[in-house]
Amino acid sequence: MKKIITVLALVAAGTTAALAGPIEDRQAIMKQMAGPMKIAVGLSRGTGPYDAAAAKSAMDEIVAHTEKFQTLFPKGTEPGNGIKTQATAAIWSDAAGFKAANVKFIADAKLAGAAKDQQAFIAAFKSMQGDCGACHKVYRGAAQ
Numbered sequence: 001m002k003k004i005i006t007v008l009a010l011v012a013a014g015t016t017a018a019l020a021g022p023i024e025d026r027q028a029i030m031k032q033m034a035g036p037m038k039i040a041v042g043l044s045r046g047t048g049p050y051d052a053a054a055a056k057s058a059m060d061e062i063v064a065h066t067e068k069f070q071t072l073f074p075k076g077t078e079p080g081n082g083i084k085t086q087a088t089a090a091i092w093s094d095a096a097g098f099k100a101a102n103v104k105f106i107a108d109a110k111l112a113g114a115a116k117d118q119q120a121f122i123a124a125f126k127s128m129q130g131d132c133g134a135c136h137k138v139y140r141g142a143a144q
């Protein structure tokens, strides 16, 4: 009997982990944006020679994060039913809009990563920062 209970407990734990996975992963990715963003802010304010390689590497990281991020919204991870997410229902009801917000963010990050000088970097980076807020406005709500 004890054995059966242990097995059942393990199965239950496994199920919970499987359901919580994508939510935790997408939230972790968002938090990880802070690293490359800090580098980007430094580059945009820097007074020394512009470091194009550092910009490219920070932006490559953001692009990779976002490509993964947009795949982490499976059915069953919508807000409601006690699920701890700041994602809004619009991600599922307006999937095309959410996809477009990710595509624009990735495009602006690539543009910033390809900038040859600080002026071009600042322009693309500003637009990219605007994308964070634009997406959050529609697709990120208050914590459930």
Ligand code: HEC
Residues within 6 Å of the ligand: 023, 026, 027, 028, 030, 031, 033, 034, 037, 084, 085, 086, 087, 088, 098, 101, 102, 105, 128, 129, 131, 132, 133, 135, 136, 139, 140
């Ligand atoms: C295409 C949409 C989109 C873009 C672009 C975007 N975010 Fe988010 N962000 C979200 C969503 C959706 C959530 C809520 C995720 C959840 O709770 O399941 C979120 C959550 C967050 C969180 C909270 C993470 C947590 O749970 O602690 C931070 C911090 C964050 N974003 C920062 C950023 C920054 C900085 C940028 C720009 C560099 C950015 N985001 C760009 C959609 C986006």
